[in-house]
Amino acid sequence: xxxxxxxxxxxxxxxxxxxxxxxxxxxxxxxxxxxxxxxxxxxxxxxxxxxxxxxxxxxxxxxxxxxxxxxxxxxxxxxxxxxxxxxxxxxxxxxxxxxxxxxxxxxxxxxxxxxxxxxxxxxxxxxxxxxxxxxxxxxxxxxxxxxxxxxxxxxxxxxxxxxxxxxxxxxxxxxxxxxxxxxxxxxxxxxxxxxxxxxxxxxxxxxxxxxxxxxxxxxxxxxxxxxxxxxxxxxxxxxxxxxxxxxxxxxxxxxxxxxxxxxxxxxxxxxxxxxxxxxxxxxxxxxxxxxxxxxxxxxxxxxxxxxxxxxxxxxxxxxxxxxxxxxxxxxxxxxxxxxxxxxxxxxxxxxxxxxxxxxxxxxxxxxxxxxxxxxxxxxxxxxxxxxxxxxxxxxxxxxxxxxxxxxxxxxxxxxxxxxxxxxxxxxxxxxxxxxxxxxxxxxxxxxxxxxxxxxxxxxxxxxxxxxxxxxxxxxxxxxxxxxxxxxxxxxxxxxxxxxxxxxxxxxxxxxxxxxxxxxxxxxxxxxxxxxxxxxxxxxxxxxxxxxxxxxxxxxxxxxxxxxxxxxxxxxxxxxxxxxxxx
Numbered sequence: 360x361x362x363x364x365x366x367x368x369x370x371x372x373x374x375x376x377x378x379x380x381x382x383x384x385x386x387x388x389x390x391x392x393x394x395x396x397x398x399x400x401x402x403x404x405x406x407x408x409x410x411x412x413x414x415x416x417x418x419x420x421x422x423x424x425x426x427x428x429x430x431x432x433x434x435x436x437x438x439x440x441x442x443x444x445x446x447x448x449x450x451x452x453x454x455x456x457x458x459x460x461x462x463x464x465x466x467x468x469x470x471x472x473x474x475x476x477x478x479x480x481x482x483x484x485x486x487x488x489x490x491x492x493x494x495x496x497x498x499x500x501x502x503x504x505x506x507x508x509x510x511x512x513x514x515x516x517x518x519x520x521x522x523x524x525x526x527x528x529x530x531x532x533x534x535x536x537x538x539x540x541x542x543x544x545x546x547x548x549x550x551x552x553x554x555x556x557x558x559x560x561x562x563x564x565x566x567x568x569x570x571x572x573x574x575x576x577x578x579x580x581x582x583x584x585x586x587x588x589x590x591x592x593x594x595x596x597x598x599x600x601x602x603x604x605x606x607x608x609x610x611x612x613x614x615x616x617x618x619x620x621x622x623x624x625x626x627x628x629x630x631x632x633x634x635x636x637x638x639x640x641x642x643x644x645x646x647x648x649x650x651x652x653x654x655x656x657x658x659x660x661x662x663x664x665x666x667x668x669x670x671x672x673x674x675x676x677x678x679x680x681x682x683x684x685x686x687x688x689x690x691x692x693x694x695x696x697x698x699x700x701x702x703x704x705x706x707x708x709x710x711x712x713x714x715x716x717x718x719x720x721x722x723x724x725x726x727x728x729x730x731x732x733x734x735x736x737x738x739x740x741x742x743x744x745x746x747x748x749x750x751x752x753x754x755x756x757x758x759x760x761x762x763x764x765x766x767x768x769x770x771x772x773x774x775x776x777x778x779x780x781x782x783x784x785x786x787x788x789x790x791x792x793x794x795x796x797x798x799x800x801x802x803x804x805x806x807x808x809x810x811x812x813x814x815x816x817x818x819x820x821x822x823x824x825x826x827x828x829x830x831x832x833x834x835x836x837x838x839x840x841x842x843x844x845x846x847x848x849x850x851x852x853x854x855x856x857x858x859x860x861x862x863x864x865x866x867x868x869x870x871x872x873x874x875x876x877x878x879x880x881x882x883x884x885x886x887x888x889x890x891x892x893x894x895x896x897x898x899x900x901x902x903x904x905x906x907x908x909x910x911x912x913x914x915x916x917x918x919x920x921x922x923x924x925x926x927x928x929x930x931x932x933x934x935x936x937x938x939x940x941x
Contacts, residue, residue, distance in 0.1 A: 365671045368678075369494075372451045379447050384502060386440040391506040393433040395514050398644035400426045402637035444498035452491040455670075458677050459483050467682040468748045469708070477560025482676050485559065486552060486669035493666020500659050504652035511649040518638050518645075522624050526649060529620065532613045547599035549668035554592045556672070561588060599665070614651075621646040683750065685767045692770040695855040697724040697886030698759050699745065705753035706744060715740060715909040718754070722886050722902075729889045729897035731930065732906035738890045741906075742858055745888065747771055758856075776849035780861035782841040784832055789818055790825040792844055796852030808851035811877045814843035839867065846874065850881060857887040894931045903927065 373380065400422050407419045460483060463471075471479075515523035565572060565581055572581055625639045634642070704718040715737050722728045730738045743749045744756055747763050755762045763771055776796070784792050793808065794800045800808075805825060809815035817840055821827040829836060836844070849857070859878070879899070891897045898917045905913035905920065905927045913920055913927050920927040 365667050365674060368674050369451075369670055372454050373447065375454070376447050376450060379443050383440050383443045383447070383498065386436045386443070387502040387506050390433045390436040390440060391503055391510050393429045393436070395507070395510045395645070395648065397426055397429050397433075398641040398648070399514065400429065401644065402635075402641035404637070405640050406635055406637035440503075441499060444495060448491055448495040448498060451494065452487055455490075455673060455677070456483060456487050459487075459673060462677050462679065462681070465681040466679060468743075470679060472708075475560040475564070477563035478556045479676070480563065481556035481559040482673050485555060486673045489552070489669040490666045490673060493662045493669075496659050496662045497666070500652075504659070507648060507652045511645045515642060515645050515649070518642055519625075519628060519634050522621055522628065522634075522642055525620055525624055526617060526646065529613070529617045532616075544599060544602045544664040547595060547602060548665040549671070550595045551592065551599050551665075552668050552672055554588065554595055558585070558588045558592055561585060603662075603664075617649070618643070618646045686765055689765055689767045690761065690770075692758065692761075692766050692774050695774045696759050697856050698722070699856070699886055700757045701741070701744070701754070702757070703754035704744065704751050704756060706740065706749065706751050708740075708749075713909070715744075718909070718911065720904060720911065722888070724886055725884045726902065727882055727887045727889065727900045729891060729900035729903045730906060731891060731894060731897065731903060731927065733930075736906040737909040738906060739860065740909075742860060742888065742890065745858065746775060746777070774854055775856045775858055776852055776854040777858045778842070778845050778849050778860070782832070782838070782845050784829065784836075784841055784844060786829070786831045786834075788823075788826050788828055789821070789844065792829070793825070793847050793851055796848055796854070800851055804851060809847050811881075812843055812847040812850045813874055813877070814840070814847045817843075850877070853881065853885075855885055857882060857885050858890075859887065860890040905930075 404419055404422045404426070407415045407422065463479065463483075512523060512527065515526060561584060565585075572578060622643055625634065625642050628634050629636055629639045699720075699722040701718055701720040704720075705716050707714040718737075718741070720728070720741075730741060732738055740749075744751055747756075747768055750764065755764075757763060758766065758771065758774070773796075785795075790805065793805055797804075802825075806815060809818055818824060818827075832841075889897055889900060897903060900917070902914060903917060903920055904911050905925075907926065913923065913925055915923075921931065
């Protein structure tokens, strides 16, 4: 049933190229008919030279000319057909890849968080390539193979019905052998595809975290993990290849039986004068041509099993549930004041594990709200809800009195400027990375933002300044320099609301003091949410929310919370006590 569903989904992509498909079918028919007509002509040529001293040269030359013309036209048709098949195949794969990539951008973060990046990359790249190979072989050999079988039968029945019937009776043997093997290859190829994705995921993870692997001397352990997956891939690949490799010999064995029987029956008929020697030659040629497509089709079926297994994984990604779309009546957030409220909010990533319950937060326009608490208390989750990376399970989050579920995601997220502890930079120039939130920024604006973020010093010292190309995730830049560029990006865009999640965690203390002053200027008149572990950086906040186990247990200014002598006071003082005292 899964195979049928996958074929239907693939057909929807192929159907976009109906005109090309019809053209390749017509060319396949012409090519096959001309190819099959050549044995008839060869038989006639033999009949023209069969008798000693009785060679009819005029007729022979005419037949040879016809054979030459048929061969040239068939070859030209085959070439054009292959070009069209390539066009269909790679257009279909390109469309599927485009849909898959587009789907990744529309997937909810819950899907991304629950799947490794290596698995997703493997589906879009490796599985798509495997699918292309199988599809191309299907177009190239399947159509011509089926038409060759049908065409050969027609020509054979035209020469001698009884010999043709012998071939038809023996045909199911070849089909049964191919079906028996093909039914066992799909599961093997699917397992191979899944294990290959697991291996890709591990390699991707190791490359991205190679410094950590070396720092903790995990090289040998990583090699052991790789070897374990590699051995599993070797095992499933060996089984898949074994089953696929016996398909061709199995069908060839049956086909040789067919050829021998046709030769034996044909020889008897020729001796009895039922057919001529030339016709017997044609029948033997047809017996070879008739059985050859079964070998090719068996190979195609095997390759298609692999292709279908890969297509299923790729199409499963394309048909994953997307992020809930914006409501039809969703409004664009304009002239944002920055009044933010979380009312009776409940949320958990896993329904079985409660995280945030009955959370109530109000942030007035221009207010600086600091969020503190132990690891896992829900600080980052609260940021995810504000940005609507996740939707609340209960309650509501509103901006300027409007539930954010009734606001378009683009306008909501454009209203926030984020600087996170984990930096994100793309491969490209420094200028492109800084202007991501404001593509039309002028040179003067970019330099002013860089100076405010204290990144202009190291940018200016680089070979090409703002036009210096950096690699993926910042390339050779230090962690502090990467974070400064992310801060510069927000300084340039200056949105009405800010989210600073450990924004200066990788920056030296002296530069941090300067940036804190720049932040103070930037936050004036802007609603700001500041997540910090170094509590000394949020003393000037208008209100501090102290979270624990998904709830706000204390709130107030720094002075008020210190005067209470509660959880915040203990947390703050612990950062300045000696380790022995703690």
